[in-house]
Amino acid sequence: MIDTLFGSKTRVKLLYLFMNNPDKAFYVREITRKIDEQINSVRRELSNMLEVGVIRSDSKDNKIYYAVNKGYPFYIPLRKIFTSKELSTDKEDENTTWAKKFFAIGDVRLVLFAGKLVNSFDSRLDLLVVGNISRTKLKNLVKHIEDQMEMSENSLDYMTLSYDDFYYRKSVQDELVNEILDAKHSVVIDTENMLNLDR
Numbered sequence: 090m091i092d093t094l095f096g097s098k099t100r101v102k103l104l105y106l107f108m109n110n111p112d113k114a115f116y117v118r119e120i121t122r123k124i125d126e127q128i129n130s131v132r133r134e135l136s137n138m139l140e141v142g143v144i145r146s147d148s149k150d151n152k153i154y155y156a157v158n159k160g161y162p163f164y165i166p167l168r169k170i171f172t173s174k175e176l177s178t179d180k181e182d183e184n185t186t187w188a189k190k191f192f193a194i195g196d197v198r199l200v201l202f203a204g205k206l207v208n209s210f211d212s213r214l215d216l217l218v219v220g221n222i223s224r225t226k227l228k229n230l231v232k233h234i235e236d237q238m239e240m241s242e243n244s245l246d247y248m249t250l251s252y253d254d255f256y257y258r259k260s261v262q263d264e265l266v267n268e269i270l271d272a273k274h275s276v277v278i279d280t281e282n283m284l285n286l287d288r
Contacts, residue, residue: 099130100138107144107157108171109239114147114154172208187277194230195222198252200277203269205245212272214265216247219255219283255283
């Protein structure tokens, strides 16, 4: 259905690629591999998208690189449509899978997905992890999430807090903690019902 709305399957795949990697540029053959479409079709759609202004191009090392044009008037609405590869935690089995991954990085008490991880733009944070954890293991897990979502490296904004620090920040109405709790989010782990503390 979305292919019909936007004109072609290749164009839709390109929009998914660019909108989910807003800080990354790609050359043509790299794009064809990533979206698994014929190079002629890719070139045609890239030309159309350049003409409209959705993407921009730059030359480097004898290659032409393409990237999303963040100045395009409908950039934000398009991102909302095409960054829909959120990490769903609605199903119990998916929730359990992610919980196991986070439990493996230490004594984790609370994990919230927000922002890009739930296809939302109303939070500065994408991930909140509370507990005594290995920062190295968390960094590797975040990289795994970015790879799964086909994001560029360091795309996710995340924060880690100790058990006591989270309770303190929540009790004093800390702005950043309040923001992620008030925004759209998914609870992956809450071992002690921490979110029911009155704010």
